[in-house]
Structure formats: C-alpha cells, structure tokens
Amino acid sequence: MVRRMLTGNAAAAWGARLAQVEYVPAFPITPQTEIIESLATWFADGTLSGKFVTMDSEHSMVTAAGAAAATGVRTFTATSSQGLVYAMEALYTVSGWRVPFVLVNVSRGLSSPITLGPDHNDVLAARDAGFIQIHVETCQEVLDSVLMAFRIAEDVRVSLPTLVNLDGFFLSFTREPVEIPDAKLVQEFLPAFHPQHPVFSGSQSLAQGVAVLDGATYSYFRYQMHRALENALEVHEEVAEAFSRLFGRRYRALEEYGMADAEIVLVMAGSFATKGKAAVNRWREQGRKVGLLRLRMLRPQPAADIARSLIGRKAVGVIDQNISPGLGGILYQEVSGALASAGERVPVMRSFIGGLGGKDISQGEFDWVLEALDGAKPSDGPVPCQLLFTDAEYEQVRMALSIAGKSQGGTAS
Amino acid sequence: MKVPREFYKGPKDIPHEEELSPGAPLCAGCGGLMTLRLMHKVLGENVVIVNAAGCMTLMATYPYSPIRSSWLYTTMGSVAAGAQGIRDALDIRRAKGKLSEQDEMKVLVLAGDGSTYDMGLSATSAAIHRRLDFWYLCYDNEAYGNTGFQMSSASPFASRTTTSPIGQQEPEGTFQEKKDMFELWRAQKPPYMATVSSHEVVDLAEKVKRSMAIKGPKLFLALAVCPTGWGFDPRMGDELAHLAVKTGIWPLKEAVDGVVRHTLIPSRFLPVEEYLRPQLRFRHLFEPAPHTEAMQAIQQKVDRYWEQVRKDEPAASPALNRGTSGT
Amino acid sequence: MRFHGRGGHGIKTASRIVGTAAFLAGYEVQDSPIYGAERRGAPVTAFTRIASSAILERGVITQPDLIICGDETLLESPASGVLNGVEQAAALFINTRNLEAIRAQGKLHVRMVALDITQRTSDRIGKASALSVGLGAAAARLSGLISCEQLGEGVRTELEELGLDAPMIEKNLLLAQEVYAELETVTVEPRKFSATAVIHKMGYDHVLLGTPSILAPGNAEARQTGAWRVERPEIDYDSCTRCGLCFVHCPDGAIALDEQGYPVIDYDHCKGCLICLEQCPRHSIRSKKEVRSW
Numbered sequence A: 001m002v003r004r005m006l007t008g009n010a011a012a013a014w015g016a017r018l019a020q021v022e023y024v025p026a027f028p029i030t031p032q033t034e035i036i037e038s039l040a041t042w043f044a045d046g047t048l049s050g051k052f053v054t055m056d057s058e059h060s061m062v063t064a065a066g067a068a069a070a071t072g073v074r075t076f077t078a079t080s081s082q083g084l085v086y087a088m089e090a091l092y093t094v095s096g097w098r099v100p101f102v103l104v105n106v107s108r109g110l111s112s113p114i115t116l117g118p119d120h121n122d123v124l125a126a127r128d129a130g131f132i133q134i135h136v137e138t139c140q141e142v143l144d145s146v147l148m149a150f151r152i153a154e155d156v157r158v159s160l161p162t163l164v165n166l167d168g169f170f171l172s173f174t175r176e177p178v179e180i181p182d183a184k185l186v187q188e189f190l191p192a193f194h195p196q197h198p199v200f201s202g203s204q205s206l207a208q209g210v211a212v213l214d215g216a217t218y219s220y221f222r223y224q225m226h227r228a229l230e231n232a233l234e235v236h237e238e239v240a241e242a243f244s245r246l247f248g249r250r251y252r253a254l255e256e257y258g259m260a261d262a263e264i265v266l267v268m269a270g271s272f273a274t275k276g277k278a279a280v281n282r283w284r285e286q287g288r289k290v291g292l293l294r295l296r297m298l299r300p301q302p303a304a305d306i307a308r309s310l311i312g313r314k315a316v317g318v319i320d321q322n323i324s325p326g327l328g329g330i331l332y333q334e335v336s337g338a339l340a341s342a343g344e345r346v347p348v349m350r351s352f353i354g355g356l357g358g359k360d361i362s363q364g365e366f367d368w369v370l371e372a373l374d375g376a377k378p379s380d381g382p383v384p385c386q387l388l389f390t391d392a393e394y395e396q397v398r399m400a401l402s403i404a405g406k407s408q409g410g411t412a413s
Numbered sequence B: 001m002k003v004p005r006e007f008y009k010g011p012k013d014i015p016h017e018e019e020l021s022p023g024a025p026l027c028a029g030c031g032g033l034m035t036l037r038l039m040h041k042v043l044g045e046n047v048v049i050v051n052a053a054g055c056m057t058l059m060a061t062y063p064y065s066p067i068r069s070s071w072l073y074t075t076m077g078s079v080a081a082g083a084q085g086i087r088d089a090l091d092i093r094r095a096k097g098k099l100s101e102q103d104e105m106k107v108l109v110l111a112g113d114g115s116t117y118d119m120g121l122s123a124t125s126a127a128i129h130r131r132l133d134f135w136y137l138c139y140d141n142e143a144y145g146n147t148g149f150q151m152s153s154a155s156p157f158a159s160r161t162t163t164s165p166i167g168q169q170e171p172e173g174t175f176q177e178k179k180d181m182f183e184l185w186r187a188q189k190p191p192y193m194a195t196v197s198s199h200e201v202v203d204l205a206e207k208v209k210r211s212m213a214i215k216g217p218k219l220f221l222a223l224a225v226c227p228t229g230w231g232f233d234p235r236m237g238d239e240l241a242h243l244a245v246k247t248g249i250w251p252l253k254e255a256v257d258g259v260v261r262h263t264l265i266p267s268r269f270l271p272v273e274e275y276l277r278p279q280l281r282f283r284h285l286f287e288p289a290p291h292t293e294a295m296q297a298i299q300q301k302v303d304r305y306w307e308q309v310r311k312d313e314p315a316a317s318p319a320l321n322r323g324t325s326g327t
Numbered sequence C: 001m002r003f004h005g006r007g008g009h010g011i012k013t014a015s016r017i018v019g020t021a022a023f024l025a026g027y028e029v030q031d032s033p034i035y036g037a038e039r040r041g042a043p044v045t046a047f048t049r050i051a052s053s054a055i056l057e058r059g060v061i062t063q064p065d066l067i068i069c070g071d072e073t074l075l076e077s078p079a080s081g082v083l084n085g086v087e088q089a090a091a092l093f094i095n096t097r098n099l100e101a102i103r104a105q106g107k108l109h110v111r112m113v114a115l116d117i118t119q120r121t122s123d124r125i126g127k128a129s130a131l132s133v134g135l136g137a138a139a140a141r142l143s144g145l146i147s148c149e150q151l152g153e154g155v156r157t158e159l160e161e162l163g164l165d166a167p168m169i170e171k172n173l174l175l176a177q178e179v180y181a182e183l184e185t186v187t188v189e190p191r192k193f194s195a196t197a198v199i200h201k202m203g204y205d206h207v208l209l210g211t212p213s214i215l216a217p218g219n220a221e222a223r224q225t226g227a228w229r230v231e232r233p234e235i236d237y238d239s240c241t242r243c244g245l246c247f248v249h250c251p252d253g254a255i256a257l258d259e260q261g262y263p264v265i266d267y268d269h270c271k272g273c274l275i276c277l278e279q280c281p282r283h284s285i286r287s288k289k290e291v292r293s294w
C-alpha cells in the first residue's frame, strides 16, 4: 500500500489497472482522456496484458465493450458528456445482454451550448439504461469504487454493466492523496473474471441479443433486469463490507453526514457534496441541527434507505447539479418518489438547482439555502425549483451579453 | 470469362452441411438469406454472426434461432464494433490460454445496405482501418427493407422506393446514383474484398474459400434479390440475380490489397432493360410511356464501366472485346 | 371482428374496408393490423371493432364476435391464433370449398360459415391472392351492421387509397356485391366479459434465464414454414440428373441431397418460392397447388 497524490482520472486508471482489466476500447473526450491515455501506456509497456483499442466513437466503444464482456474478458472503458449521450443506444443494447463491465463517466455539462464544466445531465440521461450507477465524491472513492464496481457487476445476482461517475475538473483534474491498495490484496478482493453465463466460444452455440417480439416475454426480460439491479443493493453492502475488511474504508449506498439529530437536511450527489459538508460544519458550530445526505448509489435507488434517513426531518432541500428543462431538478423528483410511499411525510421539501456547467456553489449560497429551508413552512404551497445564482453572477453574464453585441434590443426580466 | 476455379468445380461440390436450420421467418425467396446460407456453408461451423438491424435481425426471434453457430444482434450503426469486441476478446483469451483451438471462432458481420452504406459506414471503415480480422457480408437489397423499403444510399438511380416515389418533380423516383461501396472500401486497401451474386454459387464459394487464407478484413458485397421490396414473383429471384450479372449491372470482382480483377465476365452483355423490366420498382421506366432517357443513362453507365474494365484489365479483354450489346 | 390470412392476402385491407364502411355508416370504429417477425407468406392478423358508442378498448382482440379466416390451412396451425376465443364467437367464417370436410373433423364447436372467396376473386378480378374485398364483404354481411351500399363505399375508398385504377375498382365492387348477396347476417349476442387476472409475483431468476439469449442451436427447425406454401414443388426423379442446382439455390436450405445425390425436399420447411423449379435445367421440378388435410 502506498499513498500518492493522484487526480481523479489517475485514480480511475489505477482502479482499472489493479482490477487487471484485459480489454479497454476507448475514445477521447475532455475531461476523461487522461484515463485512457494512462491505460494505453500500461498496455503498451506490459503492465497490463490484453488489448487497448482506440475506437471510432463512443457508440462503437460501448458496443465493443459489451461484445468483449459477452466473450468473457474483463473490460473497462470511460467517457464523458457528449460521448455518453452519443453512446446512448449502445448503453441500452449492451445492458440487455446482461454483461458485466465497468464504464467510468467523467461528468461534464451537455451541449448546446458546448461547455467543459461539470454537471450531471450527462450521467442522469443514462439513469434508465440498465447500468448500475455509483456517484463518487473524492479521488480515493474513485479508485475504490472502480474495484467495487467490477465485483458488483460480475456477481451472478447482478451481471450488469456498472457506471462510476466522477465530476470533471473538480475530481478529474484535482490531485488529492490517494491510497493505492496492495495488488495482492486486490486480487483477493477481486479474483479473475469467471463469467456466470455462456460466452461466445466455438463449442457453445449462443444467440445473444435476440429480438423478442412478444410483449409478455419482453416484460419478463426487462423486469429481470430490474430485479438484477435491485439485487445490486444487497451485493453492494456485501462488497462494501468485504472491501472495508481488507482496506479499512467502508462505503454505503447513502452517505449520512451530521445526520444523527439533523432537522434540516441537504441532499446532494458527487464532489460538490464536499462543499455541502463544509456548510453543515459551519452551521453545526452555531448549534444549528443540519445534516447532509449524499446519494452515492443512484441505480439501483436505495429508496427504503432514503425514506428511513429523511422521514422525521423538518425540512429537506435537494440540490441538483442538473436541470430537466420544464421539470426542474431530477434528483428532487427521485427523492420525492422514494418518500412518496413511505407513509409519513417530510413537511418541507424544496428543490434547488446549482453548479450547472461547473458554476461554483459558494458558502453564501449554501447559507441562503439553509436559511430558506429553516424558514419554509408546509403551507407555503407549491414552490418551484430555485436556481442558485447570485446577483453578481447575473451582472457578469450581462456584461458578456453586451460584449456579444447584445446590449441592443431584447428585454431582461 | 471465368477465372480458373481452385476449390469447387461445380455446385455439387459446395459443402452439403447446412449451417443454418430451416424455419427462418424471412420472405420466401429471400436473396439475403440465400447468400448468407451459401457463405456460411463455406466458412463452416464455429462462426459468430454479428448482426446489424435489418431484415436478417428477425432470423433469431425469441425463442427460435436458425443459427447453429452463434449470433449477436448489436445496433444498426455499430455492428463492426461488435465484431471488434468479440474478435479482440477471443484473441485475448487465446493468448492467455483460456480458449482452446476448437473454441476458436470466425467473426462474420451480417449487415444490410442501409447499415453498410449509411449508418454503419464509419464504424466499418474504422474496423478496416484497424485491420480487424473478420468477414463482412453486406446483403444489398438496395433499400431499408425491414422498415418497408425506403431509399438508402444503395438504392439505384431510377428505382422507386417508398421515400423516393415517382412524382412530377422526380420522374425517376430515386434521382441519386447508388454509392460505389466497393470503391469506398477499396480506398482503404483491405486485404480481401469481393462482390458476389447468389446466382453465381461457385464464384461466391471460391471467393469465400480464398478469403479464408487471409488475415484481416474480408469484405463481401452481395446483391441480394428481394422479391418483397423489388416487386417480383419470388420464383424469379435467382433468374433476376443472373440477369444482374448478364446485363453487367452487377459486376463480379475481387480485390486483393486493393488490386482489382473481375472474376466472371459474361461473353455477351444483355441490355439492362432485361433486368429492369421484371421489377415493380422500375415499372415507371416502361409504363405508361417508356422513360428512354433514364434507361439510356443506366445503360451508358454500365457501358462506361465495362469500357474502363477493358482498359484496366487487358487480360479480361477477350471476353470484353466481343463488345456490349448496347440498348 | 378478427381477420386471419397470410402476408400478401390483403388481410389488413379487409379489416379496413369493413372499418371504413362502418365509419361511413356512422359507427364508432377502430381497425388495426398486427405485425410479427414473419414476412410474406406468414400468418397475418387484423382487427376491426365496431360500436354504437365510444370504444374503450385497444389492441388485440382475444374474444372476437366474428372470426374471418382467409386461409383454411391456418386452422391447423395453433401459432396463427385463428381459434383463440372461438368458443364464444358468434361465427367463424372460412374461405373454403371444403366446409363439409372441416365439419367432419368435428374439432370446431362454433357456428361455421363458408364461401369460396378465392374462386370468386379469381373469377371476378383474375387474381386469386387478393382476398381483401371478398373477406371484407363477408365480414360486413355477417355483422349485420353495414348495408351493401356502405360496403361499396368502403371498398371504393380503400382501393382508391391503394392506387387501384377505376376498372379494377369496378370489378372489385361487383365482387363485393356478389359475396354480400350470398351470405346472411349472423346474430351477435351482447356478452358479459369476465376479467380475472392472477398477478404473478416475479422474483429474480438466474441470469442464464433472465437474458434474452438462445442456447438451442438451430431450434428454428421447429417452425414449420412449410405451412406458408401456396404452391408445392415436386421432383420428377426419372428425369433428374442430380446436378444439384436446386439444392444450392434453395434460399431456405429446404433441399438436401440423399446418398445417391438425389435432391429431397423438406416439405415441413419449403416455403414454396419455386426458385428450385426455375433453376432446374431439366425441368424436373413441377409445381402443384397445395392441398392440405382439411
């Protein structure tokens, strides 16, 4: 075991390296490219044995990844943003084959307008694709989650591709001290891949991805996929337990921070949760009972745990780093859905949108959110989502608009 | 002119084993199925067919499959990438001693013209570029057949499809020229590529057999007669495939590392009309009044093609010198 | 009402002719075809619903009042679904000249009505396979909801939409009138539909089961595509030279060569495309209209 300064991208590559991946189909896209560059080097110098192949698109890349997994090799790949949505058809296709492999997505806002900063619209667009989704907060968690992801994906109760999501820039290009687990221990944790159903091979006739035109049979296979994803919750618990025994770090589907007696709760996902934790600490110092719930596992959704964690709180605010135009925050809907059948209600639920395209969420904005939650009453009536966006930022945008020749005409609100 | 036969003297020498079971729910008289059946016979067992969305996708419809080897349906645009994943994984397992000799497989892409000429072109070009060791069979029925016969970039000039109907603006229906897929592929100099016809069974079998000694991309472009889309009585299917060759519309050739030779040149070319007339999709060239201009354009294009062949392949000239019959 | 036939018979058009006629007669109407994996020659189903008030149902008809079967050979094939819900149907119409033979089998317990639509179609319009008008006319008549004039309007509208020329449409109108006149209305009793469903609690099945894969190589052999056949190729072994051309050219691999090199046709799977017949240099293959056991 060594501790080193690693970026999130390097941690992802190290995860794949320690997992002894055999096959990496790849395609470049910022801010993910460093992951595949590292892996290309390791295959070239013999650190990894197998094959690295530069594909022609993410659509091809995911197809090749799925096909290789269906042929029985441990496969890893990575993408981001436009690449993930370009691959969308292939994501649904390969998950239907029920093949395990790991896909790292480095979150980045979607075009148009094209941008480089992170938000979660890319990865959330893939939330129904039949992939397990793990959203991480730190560089250490990136590495650990890649290892755990392989073990979950390959478990016979699951047998599905798994996506590990890290935020562009805030993790991908940010170095932190990361403990690189001992390779021997990793082998103990994650033995070589032994496929749990037939793979392509001359002595076994296998037709895979067959058309199913009958509604009942189609329902059966789709629901089995749902069941497999549900199983991933239990499998994740076991895998997390095994991981902690070997490496000392214990992960859960939901991370509870300052939740013991919290009355006001922030719900967040990804690396911006770190900023939320700072806000919780500051408010705690003033004796205010606030906490944070981080959604680590998004698919399968740990609905019962979400309900258990939130029921009984006075106010819950979900900060979404995404926007579903015409709806608002996606995770707000997900959390509300998890609570809907729980019997009891959280009196105040509010939706906030922040961090789109990597825009910062400042501590001032967190304070504003917490005050808003503190002052909110159940009787406030339907409350639309609130964009976290300051006057100063608005001024700055207006300046840009005027430079873009838009000082004339049009009216602002 | 026929190039000398190396492996098969006549149709009876074609392997008798059927690699596909009967019972596929494809149209009676489907030329695509016929081509696949013949190619598969020569390739033998231990094939994994990687399929792009199209008519052939319905061969394997749950819970039945006519495929005695293996099958993977992918998407319309990434079928060659599916072949890449399988081939690479087989190689990796082989190198690590996890795949025995008898478990080794041949990877065969099965794609229609829509996938080949349009949506899947970049994925295929990339696989050729990567020198992927695989076979590619494009059964070209010259339109998006599975969705009801819409125009693809393989639809020939003056053919009617449901999205290039005959109208005042476009009296020819499809006014575009068919993409020259052979030349597009050839630009990348794959080690082996060929056009085939389901009628010229021995020519087809010879080509598949020759390709089997070659590593890398082995690309087959087959004119696949389609009674349903083209509009003719299924019993005429093979005769129509024959006419496509005899009129010179569908040249039979191969290219090794990009160097072309024609493998079968009719001793006398029939007028293109003979091929066009029996098909509903060309009916508007004959009725209500003959569309001579379009027909001449088609004939001239064919004539020009063969004139060029005469220049490029003098060896083939004896046959060609007898000349084309013209319109 | 539910229509059955094979691809190319005009089953969808038959359902539409009745649909349009009923619509013109002022009813609430729904019609729809169902597409499967199969291509030309394979079984096809279409539906028409007619009501005097809003139709609060969609999709497949499992309990039809009338079943219109355009091809008697489908009665043998459970997969075609012709007999689904037949017990409660008011009538089963069969396009056949063999009604007595079908009755004699004693398998069907439903009121059966028959007429040789194929023959009448062939006589009137010279094309035996275009059954849409004849079947549509039969359905219209049996239903008792549509007058002969309304049926004519339905036929005209649908055939014009398909681009048929005026003389052809006139011939079809005469055919429709002829079929209409030859049949009688059946009484359709209003029925109570009982709907009980036992909901299955589905657990997780092993991934081997839960994946849409097939591990039985070539099991499509169990699909008897021979039932698609309208014409049957038959080999005259006296003149056959064992050249093997028919064997190589059969798209479906339905011809095998026996030990002496003679071709043998697998009638369970031969789809009747007749490519073999056309290819045989000796004209040793003849075709016969298919007659089945009914």
Ligand SMILES: Cc1ncc(C[n+]2csc(CCOP(=O)(O)OP(=O)(O)O)c2C)c(N)n1
Residues within 6 Å of the ligand: A089, B053, B054, B055, B056, B076, B077, B111, B112, B113, B114, B115, B116, B141, B142, B143, B144, B145, B146, B147, B152
């Ligand atoms: C991304 C995508 N777009 C559209 C389709 C619909 N589609 C299915 S098959 C098909 C036609 C394919 O044409 P071709 O490749 O020529 O094969 P054919 O149907 O003629 O056999 C189309 C357009 C699809 N499956 N996927």
Ligand code: SF4
Residues within 6 Å of the ligand: B026, B027, B029, B030, B031, B032, B033, B055, B141, B145, B146, B225, B226, B227, B228, B229, C039
């Ligand atoms: S439509 Fe054409 S290509 Fe498709 S199955 Fe029918 S004959 Fe074959």
Ligand code: SF4
Residues within 6 Å of the ligand: B029, C233, C249, C250, C251, C252, C253, C254, C255, C265, C266, C269, C270, C271, C272, C273, C274, C275, C276, C277
């Ligand atoms: S008619 Fe002949 S060629 Fe066609 S399926 Fe039957 S045996 Fe084969």
Ligand code: SF4
Residues within 6 Å of the ligand: C235, C239, C240, C241, C242, C243, C244, C245, C246, C247, C263, C279, C280, C281, C282, C283, C284, C285
């Ligand atoms: S094609 Fe004719 S002559 Fe040749 S084997 Fe078949 S039946 Fe015999």
Ligand SMILES: [Mg+2]
Residues within 6 Å of the ligand: B054, B112, B113, B114, B139, B140, B141, B142, B143, B144, B145, B146
């Ligand atoms: Mg096509």
